[in-house]
Amino acid sequence: MTQQPPEQEELESPPSADALYLYRADEVLPHRPVQTGDVFDGVEIPGLDDGPGLAIVLNHPCSMRSKGVDLVDRLQMARVTQHAEVPLKAWKGYQRVMPLPDLLQDDDHYAVQFSDFGLVRSDRIGLDRRVACLDPLGINLLQQRFIFYISRFIAPTLELHKSCAAVFHEIAFMEEWNTAWDEAGFPADDAASAFHDWIRDDGGSGRTRQSRLPEEQQRAPIRREMRAHLRELTAGTTSTPEPS
């Protein structure tokens, strides 16, 4: 019997270049916690010996923080270099890089070089040097390509998204929390711990808000609770939060 050739699976591509990004260039704000797919400038990657340059965070979204609050000591980062524009339909042919078209909104195109990655101390990257944040769609594509690069396994972005959706939402919650916290003039250093105290509280429901985030029907209610809580905090209805 003739053996059938295996089905050909392909790496996915975005519907548009813009769909990859959440923030770029001057759109990036410090309130968003460091996340997979963040691009920083001025990063030296030990072992590459190519000096400071653009680099992207590769850590899995669930593996970024210790105890959910502080960034891990070292981040997996890959070099980002200028690259010829890759048409969307041609993405499947570029398996060792991830294209980052118009990354800095200056009509130049870049790509993640998966072969050039290493561990960077997290205290060596500055939030003020962050130049882009990927949208969850972009993060899923980055993960798919990186997983393929190191293992030749093709994980569908839909399933990657399902496994990270709760973390994506938690990061969005943290960003909104940090923004309101900053606008109210509260100490910036206390924002993360205050958020985690709140998200890990059960609010009287018997289950922590964090444990409910994986359920789609729970997110809107938790969002409303957070916004109401922040309004109370910033209106001075409750006491100014004590530093943790």
Add this chain to the structure above:
Amino acid sequence: MTVKTDIGESSGAGTETTIGTRRTGIGGTRTLADIVGDATMGRRSAESLREEADRLSAGFGHIEHDGLREMLRHRTGQKKKESLVDRLNTLSGLGFAWADLARIFGVSVPALRKWRQGETASPANDFRVAEVTALCEMLTDDVPTISDVASWLEMPLAVESPVTGITLLAEGRNDLVFRYARDGDGDAILDEFDPGWRERPQSSVVVVAGPDGLPALTIRDR
């Protein structure tokens, strides 16, 4: 030649049979051919009734669709009298994620942030914000089964599909959102919105709880 027999004891073409001892019709005993003829007439009548019912259903559907569109138009006009910031605050109060609202309006999150800070939107975007705010109000006021409209719109229409009410709104399909709210048949809505969804092969990769309790990916058991 006709021979009277009971059902099951036919003796050739043109047999006249009785159904047990029941007599049907004025003429009493009816032939098998009579029964088949009546059944054919009944089937055709039922089909005709079904076609008529379908026409009526489609007609009422058009009236319903046009009526909802007019109601939405009227309520949108009311919402346009409110400021853009107030409308966005209404949507925020319902619990929508800013990223989902940006997707519905077809803009970036930074652009939405500027609107929240008081910058104006284009006339088309300003209208769309008013329209979505009005639509959410209609769903909350007029559909008793929807107690949390933001939550309802975030739910997938079917377990096998990632399409949500947010997806439908992002594609401008207010009509499908209304129909889904009234009929609750997610599969029928998906058949119209994404006709190939049933045939799409399931991924062999699935999300499971990992050894640390966090989500992990593995190959589906075959």
